[in-house]
Amino acid sequence: MATTFSLREFPQERTSESSGRDVQSRCLSSNIWSPDPIVVNPPEHFVAVIGGAISGSVAAEILADHGIRVAVFEQNARPYGKIEDGLPRWHVEQRKQEYARIDARLRKPGVYYIPCTKLGRDVHFNDLANNWGFSAVILANGAWRDRDLGVPGANEYVGKGLVYQNPFIYWYNHKNERSYGGPRYETPDGALVVGGGLASIDVVKVLQLENYERALRARGIETDVHELEKGIPAVCKEHGIRPEELGVRGCLLIYRRREQDMPLAQAPDNATPDQIAKTEQVRQKVLRFARDKYLFRFQDRRLATGLIVENGRLTGLKVAETKIDGRRSEPIPGTEQDIRAPLVISSIGSVPEVLPGISMNGEYYAFKDEAAPRHVEHSHVFGVGNVVTGQGNIRVSLVHSQQVTKKLIEENARISSGTNDPARMRPMDEARAAERAEAAVDRVACWPALSSEQLMAIEQRIRALQQRVGYTGDYDAWIAKVTPPDLE
Ligand SMILES: Cc1cc2nc3c(=O)[nH]c(=O)nc-3n(C[C@H](O)[C@H](O)[C@H](O)COP(=O)(O)OP(=O)(O)OC[C@H]3O[C@@H](n4cnc5c(N)ncnc54)[C@H](O)[C@@H]3O)c2cc1C
Numbered sequence: 109m110a111t112t113f114s115l116r117e118f119p120q121e122r123t124s125e126s127s128g129r130d131v132q133s134r135c136l137s138s139n140i141w142s143p144d145p146i147v148v149n150p151p152e153h154f155v156a157v158i159g160g161a162i163s164g165s166v167a168a169e170i171l172a173d174h175g176i177r178v179a180v181f182e183q184n185a186r187p188y189g190k191i192e193d194g195l196p197r198w199h200v201e202q203r204k205q206e207y208a209r210i211d212a213r214l215r216k217p218g219v220y221y222i223p224c225t226k227l228g229r230d231v232h233f234n235d236l237a238n239n240w241g242f243s244a245v246i247l248a249n250g251a252w253r254d255r256d257l258g259v260p261g262a263n264e265y266v267g268k269g270l271v272y273q274n275p276f277i278y279w280y281n282h283k284n285e286r287s288y289g290g291p292r293y294e295t296p297d298g299a300l301v302v303g304g305g306l307a308s309i310d311v312v313k314v315l316q317l318e319n320y321e322r323a324l325r326a327r328g329i330e331t332d333v334h335e336l337e338k339g340i341p342a343v344c345k346e347h348g349i350r351p352e353e354l355g356v357r358g359c360l361l362i363y364r365r366r367e368q369d370m371p372l373a374q375a376p377d378n379a380t381p382d383q384i385a386k387t388e389q390v391r392q393k394v395l396r397f398a399r400d401k402y403l404f405r406f407q408d409r410r411l412a413t414g415l416i417v418e419n420g421r422l423t424g425l426k427v428a429e430t431k432i433d434g435r436r437s438e439p440i441p442g443t444e445q446d447i448r449a450p451l452v453i454s455s456i457g458s459v460p461e462v463l464p465g466i467s468m469n470g471e472y473y474a475f476k477d478e479a480a481p482r483h484v485e486h487s488h489v490f491g492v493g494n495v496v497t498g499q500g501n502i503r504v505s506l507v508h509s510q511q512v513t514k515k516l517i518e519e520n521a522r523i524s525s526g527t528n529d530p531a532r533m534r535p536m537d538e539a540r541a542a543e544r545a546e547a548a549v550d551r552v553a554c555w556p557a558l559s560s561e562q563l564m565a566i567e568q569r570i571r572a573l574q575q576r577v578g579y580t581g582d583y584d585a586w587i588a589k590v591t592p593p594d595l596e
Contacts, residue, residue: 161189163493269422
């Protein structure tokens with residue numbers, strides 16, 4: 109039998125704000141007038157957010173600040189997403205700052221954090237969307253599926269000469285933790301990286317930093333990632349050695365279009381020819397800067413067309429030169445050559461994971477309406493951040509989540525059918541209520557107010573999930589408990 113408990117038993121509810129909510133809940137169920145002489149009982153809504161990182165925590169904070177309860181379902185124990193597992197660990201200060209910002213958002217009253225709970229594994233999407241009773245579901249689960257390398261048969265060699273970017277960076281960020289139990293990767297000299305975006309530059313940096321650290325150590329010189337990340341030639345100079353003397357060949361990055369097309373900088377929407385030319389210059393500058401500091405090899409206009417396999421292991425790729433026509437890049441017949449490498453890393457973009465119940469449009473979930481991406485089959489399911497944009501950066505995810513969440517609140521949560529009944533208001537509020545009720549007529553998509561019984565039922569299910577993983581509702585105590593002592 110499910111345990112029963114009152115709203116007050118939730119640690120998230122131990123605030124003065126929450127005691128106000130208790131009153132509101134009781135008012136909704138028993139039709140008692142609001143204790144506030146002017147404001148009508150605000151309707152109660154409960155929104156599920158999937159993913160607790162940048163976009164999820166931003167959505168949760170905005171909803172909570174509007175008095176809307178939010179359940180944040182996070183697959184991991186810690187909620188930091190690509191900040192912890194994507195952004196390479198040399199971004200020490202930036203990662204700390206973003207962790208603190210996410211923490212501040214998720215510990216807000218009205219936010220129910222549900223760690224170690226993965227949509228598609230612990231909770232089924234159809235159940236969450238159709239049966240839990242949430243006013244809306246916001247998908248903020250990012251882009252964790254590596255885009256396929258695109259060479260037939262390549263995926264047979266994952267772990268046998270082929271590695272994808274997401275698990276590679278995850279390993280790099282966690283490999284020195286004593287409790288790390290995931291796959292381990294080699295970083296041999298001369299690896300081949302297929303990519304072109306900012307994340308692929310991070311992949312080649314990891315390879316170069318690892319190789320130069322090893323080569324310097326072999327000469328009796330101890331350095332570390334933080335020192336080397338400032339620039340390999342500068343560190344070598346400090347130690348009175350020339351990089352060429354270390355015998356590192358360096359990894360090779362190949363990109364299918366021209367170097368000025370690399371997505372290392374973005375032109376503004378509707379850019380003029382002048383702005384496009386400037387963006388192309390910036391891209392070339394970013395690439396040159398990275399190559400000067402990290403000494404990797406680079407070839408543009410190269411497309412992987414086939415595999416080189418020896419003894420059941422991928423030992424390189426067949427690569428053709430390409431002809432560029434606008435955004436299209438076609439292999440030029442007769443230009444194919446073998447590029448042998450001890451390791452191939454594919455870093456050609458990330459897309460959302462396929463989750464049972466959420467239909468796709470190509471590589472992405474089937475959203476419509478750019479301003480507030482809404483799933484085509486579920487009118488109360490929305491998307492924010494990387495799950496919609498696929499790529500981007502911290503700021504893009506943050507701003508996207510802010511804009512979409514504010515729009516959702518504006519369109520759906522401000523006025524609800526449950527509060528526009530003049531019979532439930534004081535006579536002095538009638539004129540105002542009539543005005544609001546009239547406005548509500550146009551709001552077909554308005555979220556209905558939830559009764560206290562409905563709120564309680566959702567909270568009970570949340571509590572059961574939290575208890576399952578040992579989360580008591582004390583966010584800070586949980587983070588302290590699940591943070592590895594040697595996390596970098
Ligand atoms: C290698 C690399 C380097 C980068 N460097 C930079 C940089 O220098 N500067 C910059 O601004 N940006 C950088 N970015 C991009 C930036 O990190 C992301 O754009 C941003 O953090 C994405 O935030 P998000 O909240 O949209 O997605 P995510 O951070 O991916 O958050 C999604 C959350 O959802 C959770 N989740 C996923 N699936 C489920 C599920 N099924 N159920 C429950 N929870 C789930 C995840 O665990 C995660 O916490 C980099 C990215 C990479 C990969």
